[in-house]
Amino acid sequence: MAAKLKDLGKILRSALTSKRLLEAVGKSATRSIKKRTRVGKGVKENLDGPHKLPQLKSKTVSVRKSLKRSGRLSGKAASPTKSNVTRSGDMVDSIEFAVGKSKIEIKLGSSEQETKAERLLDINSDYQFMRISKQEFKRAVQSATKLLEQILKRINFTEL
Numbered sequence: 001m002a003a004k005l006k007d008l009g010k011i012l013r014s015a016l017t018s019k020r021l022l023e024a025v026g027k028s029a030t031r032s033i034k035k036r037t038r039v040g041k042g043v044k045e046n047l048d049g050p051h052k053l054p055q056l057k058s059k060t061v062s063v064r065k066s067l068k069r070s071g072r073l074s075g076k077a078a079s080p081t082k083s084n085v086t087r088s089g090d091m092v093d094s095i096e097f098a099v100g101k102s103k104i105e106i107k108l109g110s111s112e113q114e115t116k117a118e119r120l121l122d123i124n125s126d127y128q129f130m131r132i133s134k135q136e137f138k139r140a141v142q143s144a145t146k147l148l149e150q151i152l153k154r155i156n157f158t159e160l
Helices: 005-016 019-038 058-069 111-123 134-153
Strands: 002-004 096-099 104-107 156-159
Touching: 005 134, 019 096, 019 104, 019 134
Parallel strands: 002 156
Antiparallel strands: 096 104
């Protein structure tokens, strides 16, 4: 693609808000949130460090042991004693992103999953997991930077 150097600002603005770039960032962020949550960690506020999710209460552990015996504790990485917001894995699996005009929204896939998450936070606000840590944000930015470099390398500046 041929371009003039004076158009670099417009090209950068366009590239930074391109659907392709935003999708790469959204994919990276959702993958990080899912992985972190499955290992039993959450993030209280965006750009905070991860924290260990609260221990399960003994009653919850006994219910989950019963579910495991009956084959209904089926989520990826789900165990009777592990606090990772997964019994069936549906809520964590439903984490998705939507690309807007120049933004990314990370959300749960259905209103049913949103309701489950709200109930969980009503029980204990330390179960917050739908945030992105500083390290995860850096990884998403690195992913975007690589893609931006690829886009800019294809541009052939012909004139100043």
